[in-house]
Each structure stands twice: as structure tokens, then as C-alpha cells.
Amino acid sequence: xxxxxxxxxxxxxxxxxxxxxxxxxxxxxxxxxxxxxxxxxxxxxxxxxxxxxxxxxxxxxxxxxxxxxxxxxxxxxxxxxxxxxxxxxxxxxxxxxxxxxxxxxxxxxxxxxxxxxxxxxxxxxxxxxxxxxxxxxxxxxxxxxxxxxxxxxxxxxxxxxxxxxxxxxxxxxxxxxxxxxxxxxxxxxxxxxxxxxxxxxxxxxxxxxxxxxxxxxxxxxxxxxxxxxxxxxxxxxxxxxxxxxxxxxxxxxxxxxxxxxxxxxxxxxxxxxxxxxxxxxxxxxxxxxxxxxxxxxxxxxxxxxxx
Amino acid sequence: xxxxxxxxxxxxxxxxxxxxxxxxxxxxxxxxxxxxxxxxxxxxxxxxxxxxxxxxxxxxxxxxxxxxxxxxxxxxxxxxxxxxxxxxxxxxxxxxxxxxxxxxxxxxxxxxxxxxxxxxxxxxxxxxxxxxxxxxxxxxxxxxxxxxxxxxxxxxxxxxxxxxxxxxxxxxxxxxxxxxxxxxxxxxxxxxxxxxxxxxxxxxxxxxxxxxxxxxxxxxxxxxxxxxxxxxxxxxxxxxxxxxxxxxxxxxxxxxxxxxxxxxx
Numbered sequence: 382x383x384x385x386x387x388x389x390x391x392x393x394x395x396x397x398x399x400x401x402x403x404x405x406x407x408x409x410x411x412x413x414x415x416x417x418x419x420x421x422x423x424x425x426x427x428x429x430x431x432x433x434x435x436x437x438x439x440x441x442x443x444x445x446x447x448x449x450x451x452x453x454x455x456x457x458x459x460x461x462x463x464x465x466x467x468x469x470x471x472x473x474x475x476x477x478x479x480x481x482x483x484x485x486x487x488x489x490x491x492x493x494x495x496x497x498x499x500x501x502x503x504x505x506x507x508x509x510x511x512x513x514x515x516x517x518x519x520x521x522x523x524x525x526x527x528x529x530x531x532x533x534x535x536x537x538x539x540x541x542x543x544x545x546x547x548x549x550x551x552x553x554x555x556x557x558x559x560x561x562x563x564x565x566x567x568x569x570x571x572x573x574x575x576x577x578x579x580x581x582x583x584x585x586x587x588x589x590x591x592x593x594x595x596x597x598x599x600x601x602x603x604x605x606x607x608x609x610x611x612x613x614x615x616x617x618x619x620x621x622x623x624x625x626x627x628x629x630x631x632x633x634x635x636x637x638x639x640x641x642x643x644x645x646x647x648x649x650x651x652x653x654x655x656x657x658x659x660x661x662x663x664x665x666x667x668x669x670x671x672x673x674x675x676x677x678x679x680x681x682x683x684x685x686x687x688x
Numbered sequence: 689x690x691x692x693x694x695x696x697x698x699x700x701x702x703x704x705x706x707x708x709x710x711x712x713x714x715x716x717x718x719x720x721x722x723x724x725x726x727x728x729x730x731x732x733x734x735x736x737x738x739x740x741x742x743x744x745x746x747x748x749x750x751x752x753x754x755x756x757x758x759x760x761x762x763x764x765x766x767x768x769x770x771x772x773x774x775x776x777x778x779x780x781x782x783x784x785x786x787x788x789x790x791x792x793x794x795x796x797x798x799x800x801x802x803x804x805x806x807x808x809x810x811x812x813x814x815x816x817x818x819x820x821x822x823x824x825x826x827x828x829x830x831x832x833x834x835x836x837x838x839x840x841x842x843x844x845x846x847x848x849x850x851x852x853x854x855x856x857x858x859x860x861x862x863x864x865x866x867x868x869x870x871x872x873x874x875x876x877x878x879x880x881x882x883x884x885x886x887x888x889x890x891x892x893x894x895x896x897x898x899x900x901x902x903x904x905x906x907x908x909x910x911x912x913x914x915x916x917x918x919x920x921x922x923x924x925x926x927x928x929x930x931x932x933x934x935x936x937x938x939x940x941x942x943x944x945x946x947x948x949x950x951x952x953x
Contacts, residue, residue: 458905627917687839
């Protein structure tokens with residue numbers, strides 16, 4: 382590409398098209414690497430970086446020059462394919478790329494191995510792990526996980542993203558992104574609206590009488606431990622969560638309802654609940670890395686239901 | 689009316705178990721009441737929910753044997769929940785009905801056969817003639833599609849909130865059955881579908897539904913059918929009821945279903 386003449390640049394700037402003059406002046410001279418992007422995130426996230434964290438590179442070289450950034454709740458094969466199509470090679474994912482918390486490009490030792498059960502046996506080669514790794518390498522992708530520190534940012538960007546996506550930005554209680562007061566609505570109507578808005582397939586599950594009217598909402602995306610439910614459910618009419626342990630929050634909600642509490646618990650699924658928060662991440666990265674394009678690519682609801 | 693001490697019932701459970709009792713268990717202990725409580729009848733169930741407590745009491749069954757928790761956390765640690773008004777409500781109701789709760793989890797899973805698998809396979813129609821080896825929990829069915837398989841399970845169980853990952857049109861026949869939260873690996877080359885209770889969506893120690901999503905993208909037919917934790921293990925508590933009844937003939941023993949907690953839009 383020929384460098385723009387000064388006259389052309391002024392003309393572009395006058396129409397407002399040159400939204401990122403920084404990019405023009407820096408073109409070629411100091412390309413942004415994946416590591417540069419991560420450094421800017423670390424500097425600006427407003428959370429002290431933890432020595433033990435899952436927020437690390439999972440695949441690809443940090444020195445790779447970033448052609449574009451994709452944010453997503455989960456770097457599935459489909460998301461990676463769409464990233465390549467969009468010309469982006471840096472994928473920032475909230476959830477693991479390689480299925481488990483270990484997030485390593487080779488399968489972890491199978492269960493049944495380990496202390497007390499004999500030496501840990503290496504897992505046999507795995508077609509899915511291998512194909513994903515090859516796809517990443519072939520397309521020169523870099524995958525970096527952004528979970529621990531993104532969740533700790535204030536105000537909570539995942540709760541903010543979910544409430545914004547549901548159209549509740551102006552309805553926060555005391556500026557808490559995790560609490561909103563909405564116009565009173567029947568629980569079943571609320572659930573239908575959420576399903577449509579978030580483009581959910583079959584992942585949403587609900588505890589509580591569909592006919593109760595609800596107004597105050599606790600928004601707890603991601604994975605919700607019992608402590609958070611104990612704290613939140615008594616204070617609101619309905620909790621919208623991502624993923625919980627069924628023997629914890631689901632049974633707590635069930636008992637709450639049996640005891641006469643006119644309350645509900647809506648489970649969206651972990652990925653679906655985190656997706657809007659990664660849209661917020663994309664918006665933030667556009668201010669942080671204006672040189673290149675950042676795109677949010679949702680992984681979508683993993684679940685469907687028969688019938 | 690004949691009654692038995694809860695401690696006597698526990699002693700009979702231990703002597704009939706067929707495996708040594710492990711005192712180190714934090715799960716299989718009294719959660720309310722104790723060995724001295726006089727028992728008029730026994731209710732087995734997946735979860736000791738407040739609803740189960742009330743229905744069991746109404747049926748004259750004051751001993752509850754749940755597979756899962758009473759106080760909404762795995763250790764039934766009351767220091768976590770003790771300040772919650774719902775805890776007091778639940779305990780007051782249990783006290784009023786002279787309830788005794790003894791959890792059977794770890795020892796149920798070491799027992800052979802493991803009733804949770806027996807019950808789940810029965811409810812799903814996974815006949816033993818399809819099982820590749822006794823207690824392998826692996827079944828080779830006549831080839832079907834993931835969609836048809838899931839629809840059949842949903843109909844049999846009446847499950848409202850069953851969830852599936854994978855391509856509905858994928859041709860499948862080799863099923864690995866899991867129960868509760870302990871799901872087997874979906875990665876094995878000789879497994880098409882996992883049927884299990886509850887599974888962490890991602891970021892866990894074990895395989896996750898995310899693996900299935902990617903397998904599908906790569907053209908590898910895999911599927912995961914999640915029944916829900918309660919639905920998955922509750923049928924095994926019917927086996928448990930029959931077993932306990934066989935050595936406590938003096939009193940009634942019944943399954944009091946906790947049931948599926950969910951509905952779905």
C-alpha cells in the first residue's frame with residue numbers, strides 16, 4: 382500500500398475517516414505484537430497482575446505481529462475459523478482453548494493415573510487436540526486467555542456486558558452492575574425475552590414458578606459458587622447466573638421456592654453468560670490498541686434440546 | 689407401629705454393603721438427627737430437599753437417605769449456610785417431624801453393582817444385552833442419530849431441561865454412561881456419546897462439552913447428553929430403596945423423588 386500523501390490524509394481527516402491517525406504514522410515502523418497487546422492490557426486493566434494465573438499464552442508465539450484481534454468467551458474451532466476469515470490472528474478468550482483448566486495443547490493424563498493409582502500415564506494422541514493445534518499453527522494464530530484479571534476489573538465487565546446486552550444499562554441499583562431493578566415482569570416472560578436477546582438455543586434452565594412476577598435481578602455471569610448465591614438470592618427476586626453446581630445453588634433455589642420464596646434462578650450456561658462481557662472487552666481493546674481492528678466473535682450457546 | 693433405631697439401620701447397611709466402611713468419609717454421615725432417632729419408615733432420594741422432607745414426613749417416613757446434599761454444599765458444612773434464614777427454616781421443619789438424615793454417596797459408588805448406574809441404565813432403556821462387558825457402563829446400540837437418541841431419552845425420563853452438545857444428525861451407536869458429576873472421558877476413539885448427569889461446561893479437570901463442539905467442527909461424530917444431576921442419579925435410589933427394604937423388613941422403605949428442579953423455555 383502506498384503511503385498516503387499529506388493532502389490525502391488531511392482530506393481523510395476532514396471527513397472523519399481517519400479515526401486512527403496513530404495507525405497511519407506507525408504503519409510498518411512499529412508493528413504491534415501479541416505481547417505488546419498483552420502488555421497494554423496488563424498496564425491498563427487496573428488489577429494487580431497475579432503470579433499464578435490462567436491468563437497466559439496458550440498457543441502461538443507472543444512475538445507474532447498482530448493483524449487483528451478477536452475476543453470471545455471460548456476459542457472454539459468455529460471461532461478460530463471466523464477469526465482467520467476476518468484476517469485476525471490474535472484470539473483473546475475467556476475460557477480455555479484446550480478444554481480443561483490445564484489448557485495444554487496435548488491431552489492431560491487420563492483419570493485413574495496419578496498419586497495412589499500408579500504413575501501418571503501420558504494420554505494417547507488425540508485427534509481433536511492435534512487438529513486444533515495444527516489449525517492454529519497453520520494460520521499463524523496466537524491464543525491468549527483473559528479470565529482471572531478481566532473478572533477482577535471494576536466495575537465487573539462481565540456483569541456490565543450482560544446487563545447492557547439485556548437492555549438494562551440504566552436500571553442499575555446503586556451503580557452496581559450486578560444488580561438491576563427492571564419493570565415487573567412474569568418470570569416466564571423474562572426468560573423468553575432473555576432467550577431471544579442472547580440468541581440462546583437450548584442451554585437455558587430455570588428454577589422457580591414461571592408465573593411469579595420479578596423486578597429486582599442479580600446478575601452473576603460465569604461460574605457461581607454457593608457463597609455468591611447465598612449472598613445474592615435473598616436480596617433479589619431472580620438471579621441470572623452462568624453455571625452453578627447443581628447440588629449447591631440449584632438446590633438452594635429449589636428449597637427457597639419450597640419455603641415460599643417467590644424467587645427464581647435462571648441458568649444461562651457459562652459461555653453464553655460470559656459472551657457479552659467479551660464484547661465489552663473488544664470495546665475496551667479498541668481504545669487500547671487503536672492500530673488494529675478488534676472484533677467480538679461469540680462462540681454461541683453450545684447446547685440444544687430435543688423435541 | 690414398629691420402629692427401628694437409625695443406628696440399627698446404619699449397622700445393617702454396613703453389614704450388607706459388601707465393601708468395608710470407610711470412616712474417613714465426610715459425605716456418608718448423619719446430617720440431621722442421629723443413631724438414637726426412632727425410625728418409622730425410610731425415604732430414599734437424590735437430594736434431601738425441603739420438599740422431599742415434607743413429603744416423606746407426610747408419608748410417615750422419618751428417615752431420609754439422600755445420595756446428595758442436605759445443606760447446599762458437598763460437605764454439608766453448616767458454617768457456610770448457618771446464617772441463612774432458609775437453613776433455620778429447614779432445620780426447624782426437620783426437627784418438627786423428628787427427621788433423621790443419613791447420606792449414602794461414597795459407599796453407594798463403591799458398592800457393586802453401583803446402583804446409580806443400574807438405575808440410570810434402567811430408566812434410559814440401556815439394556816444389559818447392549819453392555820459391552822458387565823459394569824463397563826459402555827453400550828453398543830443399533831446405530832441411530834444423536835437427535836433421535838436424545839429425544840428418546842427425554843421422552844423416557846420426562847426430562848424438561850435435558851441438554852445436548854453435538855450434531856443432531858451425527859450417526860452414533862457407542863455410548864458411555866456416566867452418573868452425577870463424575871463423567872467419563874468423551875475423547876476415546878471408541879466412544880461416540882457420553883450420557884451423564886452434570887458436567888462443568890469448561891475450565892475443569894476433565895473433558896468438557898467444548899471438546900464435543902470442536903470434534904463436530906472437525907467432522908468427528910461426538911455427542912454429550914446431559915440429563916441433569918438429580919435425574920441422573922435418582923433412579924438409582926429406587927434400587928437403594930429395594931436393597932434397604934431387603935434387610936429392614938420391619939418398616940416401609942420408599943423412593944421419594946426429589947425430581948428435576950428445572951424447567952426450560
